[in-house]
Amino acid sequence: PxxxxxxxxxxxxxxxxxxxxxxxxxxxxxxxLPASEFRCLSPEDAIGVFEIEREAFISVSGNCPLYMDEIRYFLTLCPEMSLGWFEEGRLVAFIIGSLWDQDRLTQESLTLHRPGGHTAHIHVLAVHHTFRQQGKGSILLWRYLQHLCCQSSVRRAALMCEDFLVSFYEKCGFRTVGPCAVSVGTLSFTELQCPVQGRAFLRRNSGC
Ligand SMILES: CC(C)(COP(=O)(O)OP(=O)(O)OC[C@H]1O[C@@H](n2cnc3c(N)ncnc32)[C@H](O)[C@@H]1OP(=O)(O)O)[C@@H](O)C(=O)NCCC(=O)NCCS
Known part of the structure; x- marks a missing residue:
């Protein structure tokens, strides 16, 4: 009945x-599936992340910022420090970060998440190669900085990059703080930072 x-x-x-x-x-x-969606990543997204990294980094230099076990490690420990851009369910760009508790990045910061830290260390930003040069990298970084504003303990974002990308990050609001203490093989890096707390006006309008 x-x-x-x-x-x-x-x-x-x-x-x-x-x-x-x-x-x-x-x-x-x-x-x-939604045409366009931003959300934090989970360990289940690790394969999609690594596919983009493989093309973006490994095919170019034989190396990449985060290998599979490190991707899973950060996405398990601090998924809230990541952000993915999905189009019709497919990952097209992502950022993976973790917290760091010192003024500058060190070799240790590459593999650690320090929950008490006030710095969001951006380990990797990558855009799938078919979606580059469309503004997606800049937009995702902007959304990520907005997302960090919702986490009251985060005071700034920091990253290291090769010299050719310094102007890209400066255009996105980062400021160069100098040569980075970290090296990977023969590669050296410049360190950049961006204040997050000064963006409190965004927090008021971002719904968090
Ligand atoms: C760097 C990257 C994230 C930029 O994303 P994007 O969506 O293509 O970037 P946008 O469309 O928002 O902006 C384009 C700008 O990026 C910069 N840029 C991108 N790739 C570049 C490169 N290989 N060399 C120099 N500048 C580059 C330029 O400033 C460019 O602007 P321009 O065309 O006016 O010179 C993307 O190219 C990528 O994933 N590259 C491979 C992975 C990588 O190097 N990640 C960064 C280190 S973690």
Missing amino acids: ENQRLYPLIPPRILSPAWGLAGSPSRQRRHT
């Missing part, structure tokens, strides 16, 4: 191969 009462309220589900659930336009929309 319970089933009989409910049955007329539930329309039959007709699956269309092209659109998922057929029916009214609103029903179709609900079952279509």
Whole structure:
């Protein structure tokens, strides 16, 4: 009897191969992956992250900022320090960060998350190669800085990069603080920082 009462309220589900659930336009929309979505990453996203890293870094230099176990480590320990940009469910760009508790980055900061720290250390920003030069890297960085504003303990963001990317990060609001103490093989880096607390006006308007 319970089933009989409910049955007329539930329309039959007709699956269309092209659109998922057929029916009214609103029903179709609900079952279509969002065109564009920003969200923190989880360990389940590690494979997608590494695929982008493989193309962006390993194919270029044989090396990459975070290997699979390190990606999983940070996404397990501090997923709130990451941000992914998904288009129709597919990861197209991401940032992975962790907290750091010293003024400057050190070799140790590459592998550690210090929960009491006030610095968001950006380990890696990468955009899938087919989506580069469309403003996505800059927009994701901007969204990430907004996201950090919601975490009251974070006072600044810090990163290290090769010289050719310094102007990109400066255009995004970072300031060069000097040569970085960290080296990876023969590569040396410049360290940049960006205040986060000074963006309190964003916190008021960001819904966090
Ligand atoms: C660097 C990166 C994140 C930029 O993302 P993007 O979406 O392509 O960047 P945007 O479209 O927002 O901005 C383009 C700007 O990025 C800079 N840029 C990107 N790649 C560059 C490169 N190889 N050399 C120099 N500048 C570069 C330039 O300033 C460019 O502006 P321009 O075309 O006016 O010179 C992206 O190219 C990428 O994923 N590269 C591989 C991974 C990487 O190097 N990550 C950064 C170190 S962790």
